[in-house]
Amino acid sequence: MAxxxxxxxxxxxxxxxxxxxxAVNARHQLDLDRVVMMVANVPWQKAGxxxxxxxxxxxxxxxxxxxDVPGLEASRTELDRGGPSYTADTVAEMARAxxxxxxxxxxxxDVSAELASWERFEEVREMASLVVVNRPGTPPPVxxxxxxxxxxxxxxxxxxxxxxDLRARAVDGRPLDYLVxxxxxxxxxxxxxxxVSG
Ligand code: ATP
Ligand code: MG
Numbered sequence: 113m114a115x116x117x118x119x120x121x122x123x124x125x126x127x128x129x130x131x132x133x134x135a136v137n138a139r140h141q142l143d144l145d146r147v148v149m150m151v152a153n154v155p156w157q158k159a160g161x162x163x164x165x166x167x168x169x170x171x172x173x174x175x176x177x178x179x180d181v182p183g184l185e186a187s188r189t190e191l192d193r194g195g196p197s198y199t200a201d202t203v204a205e206m207a208r209a210x211x212x213x214x215x216x217x218x219x220x221x222d223v224s225a226e227l228a229s230w231e232r233f234e235e236v237r238e239m240a241s242l243v244v245v246n247r248p249g250t251p252p253p254v255x256x257x258x259x260x261x262x263x264x265x266x267x268x269x270x271x272x273x274x275x276x277d278l279r280a281r282a283v284d285g286r287p288l289d290y291l292v293x294x295x296x297x298x299x300x301x302x303x304x305x306x307x308v309s310g
Contacts, residue, residue, distance in 0.1 A: 115210055115213040116144045116145050116214045117145060117147075117148070117216065118135070118138055118139060118146065118147035118148065118243065119147075119150050119199075119202065119203065119216065119217050120134070120135045120218040121152060121190075121218075122150070123152050123155045123158060123164060123170065123275065124149065124151055124152075125170050125275050126165075126173050126275055126279075126288070126292055126296060126300060127174045127177045127292065127293075127296055128273050128278055128292050129271060129273060129292070130220075130247070130271040130273040131149070132177060132178075134218065134220065134245040134268055135147045135184055136181065136183075136184060137268045138216070138245060141264075141266050142216060142243065142264055144216060145183065146183045146185055147183060147184055147185070147218065148186070148206075149184065149185065149186050150202060151167060151170050151174055152197040153167050153191045153193065153194060153195065153196070155197060156196040156198075157226075157229070165305055167191050168191070169299070169303060169305055171188060173296040173299045173300065173305075174186040174296075176293070176298065176299050177296040179293070179295060189205055190202055193205070198230070198231040199217060199230060199233075199236050200230070200231060200232040200235040200236050203235070203239045214241070215239060215240035216241045216242075216243050217236060217242055217243065219242065219244060219245070220244075220246075221245070221247040221250045221252055222250040224244045224253040224256065225251075225253055237259075237260055237261055237262075241263070241264055242256065242261045242263050243263075243266055244263060244266070245266045245267075246266075246267055246268060248270045248271070248272040249274075278291060279306050282305075282306035282307065283307055288300065
C-alpha cells in the first residue's frame with residue numbers, strides 16, 4: 113500500500129501541546145505512516161508583523177518536543193531550502209522524496225480559512241488531501257469541498273492554546289510547563305528565548 117504521509121506546517125514559536133495533540137490524532141485517525149512537523153523557515157505571512165524566533169531555535173524546540181513519539185518527526189526541509197516557506201514547494205519536494213506516497217496537509221480551523229491566500233494553493237490542492245483539525249476561537253471551515261479540496265476532518269479535545277499566548281506568558285514570567293513539553297521548555301530556558309532564562 114502507498115505510504116500515507118502527513119505534513120503539519122507551522123511557525124512553532126514555540127511548539128505546544130495543541131500542535132502535538134493535533135498531529136498524533138491525525139496520524140491515528142487517518143492511519144498515516146508518519147507525520148512530519150514542518151518548521152517554516154521564513155513564515156512569509158508573519159514576517160513583518162512580529163519578530164519571529166530564529167528558525168534553528170524553533171526547529172530545536174520541535175525536535176525536543178517530538179522526542180521518540182512513534183510516527184512523529186521534525187523536518188528541516190523548509191530550513192534547508194531557505195527563503196520564504198511556501199507549502200506548494202514543500203509538498204512538491206515531499207512528493208519527489210517519497211515517490212508514490214499519498215500526502216496529507218494538516219491544518220487547524222484558523223488556517224483552513226486562509227488557504228486561498230497561500231502562494232499557488234492550487235498546486236497544494238492538486239497534490240495533497242487537506243486534513244482539518246478543530247481549534248477553539250475560530251469557526252469551522254465552510255465550502256472547502258466546493259472549492260475543490262479533498263477534505264478529511266480530525267476531531268481532537270479542544271485545546272485553547274496558542275504560541276501567541278505562550279510568548280505573552282513567557283514575557284510575564286508565567287509558566288509554560290505542560291503547555292509546552294518539558295524538553296522544549298528546557299531549550300527555551302537554556303537559550304533565553306522569549307526572555308526566559310534559568
Ligand atoms: P501563533 O499564535 O504564533 O500563530 P499558533 O499557536 O497558531 O501560533 P502556528 O505555528 O501558527 O501556532 O500553527 C501551526 C498549525 O497548528 C496551524 O495549522 C494551526 O491551525 C495549528 N494549531 C495551532 N494551535 C492549535 C490548537 N490549539 N489546536 C488545533 N490546531 C492548532
Ligand atoms: Mg497561528
